[in-house]
Amino acid sequence: MNILINGVGGPTPRSIARTIRRYCQFDEVKLIGTDINPVAYGLYENDLYDQTYLVPPAGHQDYWSSMESIIKTHDIDMALVHPEHEVMAWSKRMTDGEAPCKVMLPSHSMSDLLVDKSKMTEVLKNTGLVPKSYVFDSDLKEFEELEATLPYPFWVRATAGSSGLGSLKVENRNALKNWLHINPGVKRFIASTFLPGRNLAVKLLYNKGQLLRSASGERVNYIMAKVAPSGITGNTSFGRLLNEPDLVNKAIEAMDVLFEHTGSEKHGFFTADFKEDENGRPYITEINVRMVAFNMSFAAGGANFTEDIIRLLNNDESFDKNYKMYEFEPGTIFLRDVDAEPKLMNEKDLMS
Structure with missing residues (x-):
């Protein structure tokens, strides 16, 4: 398979590419990367990508001609699109016609709703699911x-x-x-x-109207937290892999409302972020239309959403389409650092 990965300078696409190389069970995969920044680290990761390209930003008049040329040159089978501007561009293209190759994205109306946190919050404000x-x-x-x-x-x-x-x-x-x-x-x-409790995430994979996979986790600490006044940089350094079906059900409940509101088919990958109040009640703070940077940590723990998406896009008939919530060994944590592969271990084994 030949796979296009957009935005390779970001931590999330890097995590996805490394997951493919490290944890996915495919015979042969070629990875083609793109980014809009000439000093993006990922453009020069020759051990990770077979070839990379500097491209115009989404919205530029030459964006699609550049994408189509790359897709044709490398006979691309599918694209894993994660920068939000490109998610919006690709989902809009799918509304107007067809994407230039296979891609796992929600509708443009759903993408537009979720990229703006205020729009999502407005739709969910009477559900008790948002603060x-x-x-x-x-x-x-x-x-x-x-x-x-x-x-x-x-x-x-x-x-x-x-x-x-x-x-x-x-x-x-x-x-x-x-x-x-x-x-x-x-x-x-x-x-x-202000919600002082745990910072949680639920991952949901839908395909053609059906929820197929889910998992949950906790963000505890962040990489370079001291440089941000809030202590939150969006890149988790220490987290937990959880087994919390009630939390997953709240995310599903929210997605049901959003799918109905937009009139969209249940399709795409989503990461719902929660924060708990002082009593441990979780509220949704945002829902991403994509994977997030600790995707590889979930894959290392057995929840390989990257492989799931690739198999679905590749029409793998052996893929089990019965719903599954990924579960982890109790106490499983992950540690991450800048440009480093995550480490999984049991929390009881942390040095005291």
């Missing part, structure tokens, strides 16, 4: 209205973007004003009830 929230622009003037909705402290973040963009626990009005001032690149924010 109380308030959306505002960076030039906020109605502080009293916000404060009447959410007492301090509350959590604030950008409505779009990854890696904890614009995230901070805000203690008072002056802190909020200062935060808006030092984040001029963020035009729209969402404030939500």
Whole structure:
């Protein structure tokens, strides 16, 4: 198989490529990588990719001609698309016609809804699945209205973007004003009830109307956490692989509402992020239309969603299409660091 991986400078595509090389059971795979940044590390990982290309960004007039040329040159069988701008471009293309090769993506309407956290929160606001929230622009003037909705402290973040963009626990009005001032690149924010509990994730794989696979985990610490005021960089350094069917069911409940709202077929891979309140009740904070960077850690633990997706796109008749929630040995944790392969172990074996 010849597989195209977009955005190879990012940690998530790198995790996916390494999963294919390390944990997938395929006879022969060629990986072709692309990125829009000429200094992206992944463009030069010759031991990982068979060939890489610098391409225009999604939305550029030459983007599709560049993609189509690469797909034709390398006889690409499927693409694993993860940068959100490219997810939007590919899902839009699928709405207008056909993608240039096989791809596992939700509808454009679902992608558009989930890329903007405020839109998703609005749809789910009466379900009890999301925290109380308030959306505002960076030039906020109605502080009293916000404060009447959410007492301090509350959590604030950008409505779009990854890696904890614009995230901070805000203690008072002056802190909020200062935060808006030092984040001029963020035009729209969402404030939500501050949730002090566990930071959780549920992964869901749907295919042609059917939920096939799920798994859950916990983010405990983050890589380079000290460089972010919130302590959240979006890249987990220490996490747990969990067996929590109740949490998975909450994610499924939310997805059912979102699929119905958008009129979309149940299709694609999603990562639903939860945060617990002081009583341990989980609330959804965002749902990604893609895998996230600790995908390889799940694969190492036996939940190989990358292989699942490739087998589905390859029409593998031996793939078991009965629903399965991946389960892990109790106490399983993973440790990650910059550009390093994750380590799995049991938490009881950590040095005290």
